Amino acid sequence: MELNGAQVLLECLKREGVEVVFGYPGGAVIDIYDRIPESGLTHILVRHEQGAIHAADGYARASGKVGCCLVTSGPGATNTVTGIATAYMDSIPVVIVTGQVPTPLIGNDAFQEVDIVGITRPCTKHNYLVKDVKDLALTIRRAFYLARSGRPGPVLVDVPKDVQQAKVKFRYPDDSEIRMRSYNPTVKPNVKQLRRLAELILKARRPLIYAGGGVISSGSSAELTWLSQTLSIPVTATLMGLGCFPADDPLWLGMLGMHGTYVANKAVQNADLVLAVGARFDDRVTGKVSTFAPKAKLVHIDVDPTSIQKNVQVHLPMVADCFSALTDLKEEMHKHLGTVDFAADHADWVAQVGAWREEHPLRYVSEPGVIKPQFVIETIRKLTKGEAVICTEVGQNQMWTAQFYGFTTPRSFLSSGGLGTMGYGFPAAIGAQMAFPDRLVIDIAGDGSIQMNIQELATAVCHNLPVKIVILNNGYLGMVRQWQELFYEKNYCSTCMAAQPDFVKLAEAYGAAGFRVEKPEEVEATLKKAFALKKTVIVDVRIPAEENVYPMVPAGKSLTDMLLV
Amino acid sequence: MDSRRHILSVTVENEPGVLSRVAGLFSGRGFNIESLNVAPTLEEGVSLMTITTVGDEAIIEQIVKQLRKLVVVIKVVDLTEVKSVEREMVFIKVHAEDGKRAEVLRIVDVFRCKVVDVGLDELTVEATGTKDKLTALITLLQRFGIKEIARTGTMAMKRSMQDLPA
Ligand SMILES: Cc1ncc(C[n+]2csc(CCOP(=O)(O)OP(=O)(O)O)c2C)c(N)n1
Numbered sequence: 130m131e132l133n134g135a136q137v138l139l140e141c142l143k144r145e146g147v148e149v150v151f152g153y154p155g156g157a158v159i160d161i162y163d164r165i166p167e168s169g170l171t172h173i174l175v176r177h178e179q180g181a182i183h184a185a186d187g188y189a190r191a192s193g194k195v196g197c198c199l200v201t202s203g204p205g206a207t208n209t210v211t212g213i214a215t216a217y218m219d220s221i222p223v224v225i226v227t228g229q230v231p232t233p234l235i236g237n238d239a240f241q242e243v244d245i246v247g248i249t250r251p252c253t254k255h256n257y258l259v260k261d262v263k264d265l266a267l268t269i270r271r272a273f274y275l276a277r278s279g280r281p282g283p284v285l286v287d288v289p290k291d292v293q294q295a296k297v298k299f300r301y302p303d304d305s306e307i308r309m310r311s312y313n314p315t316v317k318p319n320v321k322q323l324r325r326l327a328e329l330i331l332k333a334r335r336p337l338i339y340a341g342g343g344v345i346s347s348g349s350s351a352e353l354t355w356l357s358q359t360l361s362i363p364v365t366a367t368l369m370g371l372g373c374f375p376a377d378d379p380l381w382l383g384m385l386g387m388h389g390t391y392v393a394n395k396a397v398q399n400a401d402l403v404l405a406v407g408a409r410f411d412d413r414v415t416g417k418v419s420t421f422a423p424k425a426k427l428v429h430i431d432v433d434p435t436s437i438q439k440n441v442q443v444h445l446p447m448v449a450d451c452f453s454a455l456t457d458l459k460e461e462m463h464k465h466l467g468t469v470d471f472a473a474d475h476a477d478w479v480a481q482v483g484a485w486r487e488e489h490p491l492r493y494v495s496e497p498g499v500i501k502p503q504f505v506i507e508t509i510r511k512l513t514k515g516e517a518v519i520c521t522e523v524g525q526n527q528m529w530t531a532q533f534y535g536f537t538t539p540r541s542f543l544s545s546g547g548l549g550t551m552g553y554g555f556p557a558a559i560g561a562q563m564a565f566p567d568r569l570v571i572d573i574a575g576d577g578s579i580q581m582n583i584q585e586l587a588t589a590v591c592h593n594l595p596v597k598i599v600i601l602n603n604g605y606l607g608m609v610r611q612w613q614e615l616f617y618e619k620n621y622c623s624t625c626m627a628a629q630p631d632f633v634k635l636a637e638a639y640g641a642a643g644f645r646v647e648k649p650e651e652v653e654a655t656l657k658k659a660f661a662l663k664k665t666v667i668v669d670v671r672i673p674a675e676e677n678v679y680p681m682v683p684a685g686k687s688l689t690d691m692l693l694v
Numbered sequence: 695m696d697s698r699r700h701i702l703s704v705t706v707e708n709e710p711g712v713l714s715r716v717a718g719l720f721s722g723r724g725f726n727i728e729s730l731n732v733a734p735t736l737e738e739g740v741s742l743m744t745i746t747t748v749g750d751e752a753i754i755e756q757i758v759k760q761l762r763k764l765v766v767v768i769k770v771v772d773l774t775e776v777k778s779v780e781r782e783m784v785f786i787k788v789h790a791e792d793g794k795r796a797e798v799l800r801i802v803d804v805f806r807c808k809v810v811d812v813g814l815d816e817l818t819v820e821a822t823g824t825k826d827k828l829t830a831l832i833t834l835l836q837r838f839g840i841k842e843i844a845r846t847g848t849m850a851m852k853r854s855m856q857d858l859p860a
Binding site: 246247250251254255258275309310311312433434435438439442 | 706707710711714715718722752755756759760762763764765766767768
């Protein structure tokens with residue numbers, strides 16, 4: 130069958146399981162767009178390419194499938210860079226297809242030419258420039274293979290316009306052709322190390338699981354939960370790991386790190402064994418790294434060898450996909466269940482942890498007539514029964530959500546952790562809503578962040594996507610203001626958002642619904658009304674200007690140096 | 695931890711952008727490249743990069759792992775961990791006026807290097823050796839005045855006999 134490059138591309142996307150493409154057209158991809166209507170793919174036209182890449186990312190995080198994004202050359206491509214870096218930092222599988230100027234013009238500073246492969250080299254897992262239509266199908270297959278295997282990540286494929294137009298006899302490459310001698314994602318854990326790990330667990334009296342995003346991306350929440358519950362080991366998680374363990378379980382300690390709970394940070398600092406699974410000892414998690422988990426033997430399971438021994442020297446490194454590692458560990462531990470009473474072995478520790486939880490639970494001070502942001506999150510939690518897909522922007526809104534929502538299922542919390550990209554949440558919510566048309570999808574936003582991709586209201590309205598945006602409106606770039614308050618003598622330079630749009634009218638102007646909430650007693654009723662509407666909705670919730678996120682470990686301090694409410 | 699010089703032998707797919715991927719990895723992560731050599735191998739489509747870099751054990755471990763993580767990298771060997779032979783080559787264009795020429799030639803002789811080009815009052819010397827030997831030669835020739843220098847990075851290969859006593 131003779132096809133042109135554009136058709137080959139779309140055919141390959143379909144065979145990779147792509148159903149939705151988020152994109153924006155332009156001269157260098159017009160040939161691809163020409164073939165979209167007949168392709169059977171759904172295309173979501175965004176209003177800015179950053180929206181497309183975040184939506185593809187949100188789709189991937191919510192569904193576990195590879196997200197896909199299509200943009201034109203030059204400015205279209207560069208507009209995706211923030212989103213690519215966002216996906217890269219959080220190991221999210223996305224394939225980005227960019228148009229490029231025709232091959233004979235490459236390097237000539239042609240109209241809308243940029244070296245996007247060069248620009249994105251440090252923020253993609255890999256990228257390709259396809260110079261011959263004969264290589265296109267294999268390149269697309271490899272792009273998806275790379276994006277989803279090993280440590281997942283974004284892969285960019287740059288396709289010049291003449292390659293899209295060139296004809297080729299289409300042949301779909303088979304699996305054997307995809308493999309590359311230079312790419313062997315290690316998967317299975319080493320048997321000896323596994324035995325050593327089992328021994329460490331048997332010896333431990335104060336064990337702790339520190340879970341990260343790898344547990345979610347590898348689909349091993351069930352295994353992790355089994356391990357914790359059967360062996361009576363408390364669990365804390367990073368921002369990226371939230372949802373990998375049910376927050377209503379007594380062994381759940383909450384998030385650790387800079388805005389982690391008192392009990393989680395205390396547990397880290399006193400544990401005698403810390404089992405890091407699919408986490409990477411980020412500075413926001415460890416605090417002053419030389420004082421992290423000082424009494425513990427550290428075990429680190431990660432699929433990416435470069436994550437291991439990078440920030441922290443661990444006693445037992447284990448390069449393996451979390452799912453295989455936890456599955457094999459489960460089998461190994463099964464041998465001891467009859468002879469060892471783990472619950473008894475860890476009883477003192479679990480009791481100690483419980484005492485810390487009671488000593489300083491997550492809390493906030495209620496004031497009459499004032500809507501506390503934490504209360505808003507608790508109300509959202511109550512109304513959604515924890516079943517919604519919750520996206521966040523970046524800043525205080527993100528931390529309050531992480532602390533107070535109590536996530537119980539994986540892939541229900543979508544947030545830019547590694548890069549901390551303001552403007553991520555709303556387009557990601559659009560992506561998640563495309564993946565799950567019938568689920569409630571909510572973006573919890575700050576008044577600053579939401580304005581970074583507010584234009585996507587048009588996308589949501591146009592496609593009848595009933596995404597809910599709840600703005601925790603403090604009139605400030607709140608998290609930066611908090612730092613200014615605590616560490617810069619309240620020099621609130623450039624963090625007050627003095628001029629603000631009327632978010633209700635703005636929503637209405639786009640054809641969405643808008644509500645404003647100014648009294649605590651209105652919060653629940655208004656949210657209920659908003660969530661019931663089959664429309665895109667903005668709820669503008671007026672919260673105090675200077676509410677802070679606590680606990681807080683100031684940057685560079687030890688996890689024991691927590692500022693509490 | 696001690697900082698040491700390491701020679702990494704990196705086998706890569708010979709495709710556009712490989713050098714930039716490798717160089718970008720070093721610059722992006724604040725690692726140091728002391729020298730870098732690239733040339734094709736006998737196998738079609740495969741090139742060998744020899745990279746010398748300096749760092750303590752943890753840094754070198756990161757560099758090796760990061761290199762292995764690049765999709766275009768087939769194999770990484772740290773030649774500092776095994777017995778290896780290592781050489782560099784240099785061209786030195788040195789002042790050699792009539793009165794000095796004999797002395798320059800004597801040094802060339804002692805170092806067993808070759809004169810590959812001669813001008814009215816200058817010589818071009820070709821030398822091969824370890825980094826230390828070449829540095830010594832350059833130091834000696836410096837007092838005659840070196841006009842130009844072109845130096846390859848280190849090339850290295852694992853020795854066949856690894857088990858012989860040191
Ligand atoms: C794109 C981008 N620019 C700047 C920052 C730095 N930053 C981190 S949090 C924050 C404030 C966010 O303000 P807002 O969205 O109103 O949320 P709040 O903290 O008030 O909840 C800023 C500016 C960032 N994370 N991302």
